[in-house]
Amino acid sequence: MKHYKKLKTTIIAIFILTSIFVSCQKEKVHKKFKEGKNTAVFTTKFVIVDNKEITNVFHYKEDGTWQFNSDDNYENFEDVAKIVGLGQIIKIDKTILEIADLPLGYSASRKSKNEDWTIQKIK
Numbered sequence: 001m002k003h004y005k006k007l008k009t010t011i012i013a014i015f016i017l018t019s020i021f022v023s024c025q026k027e028k029v030h031k032k033f034k035e036g037k038n039t040a041v042f043t044t045k046f047v048i049v050d051n052k053e054i055t056n057v058f059h060y061k062e063d064g065t066w067q068f069n070s071d072d073n074y075e076n077f078e079d080v081a082k083i084v085g086l087g088q089i090i091k092i093d094k095t096i097l098e099i100a101d102l103p104l105g106y107s108a109s110r111k112s113k114n115e116d117w118t119i120q121k122i123k
Contacts, residue, residue, distance in 0.1 A: 031100040035066070037087030042067040044080040047092065053113045054093050058122060061105030068096070 033039075042065060046052040052070035059066055068089050074080045090096055099108045099117050108117040 031097050033086060033090075033097075033100040035086055037085055037090065039066075039086045040083050041065065041086050041089055043082050043084055043089065044069055044072065044074070044077075045082055046070045046072040046080065047089075048082045048084060051092075054089070054096060055110050055112065057096070057099055057102065057108045057117075059102045059104055059106055061122070064104060 043054075047054055047068060047070050050070075050072075052072060054068045055071045056069040057066065058069075066086065066089075072080075093113065095113055099119070102108055102119065105122055106119055107122050108119050110117050
């Protein structure tokens with residue numbers, strides 16, 4: 001009987017610790033873009049060639065296009081622009097799926113891949 005009580009207490013302790021651990025984990029987001037993975041999107045050489053983190057995303061209201069940028073500065077977008085498939089962007093950074101439902105006319109920004117997105121209307 002002693003062994004049963006000790007086993008029961010151990011199982012309850014494991015359950016409680018597991019519950020605490022799971023609740024502290026960042027919630028996994030299972031969103032999908034409504035656009036297909038072959039949809040052309042805009043990005044920069046900084047993201048594609050230099051492997052910089054995507055920190056700014058724009059979903060333009062005028063034509064529904066997406067743009068995925070790093071924090072790098074540039075004078076002329078055409079000088080650094082790249083057009084790739086949405087699937088390539090998702091492969092580079094799966095956390096992009098967190099904002100797959102970003103409305104038309106809005107942007108999302110963050111300081112790093114480990115930060116939460118801030119959503120705002122494009123001015």
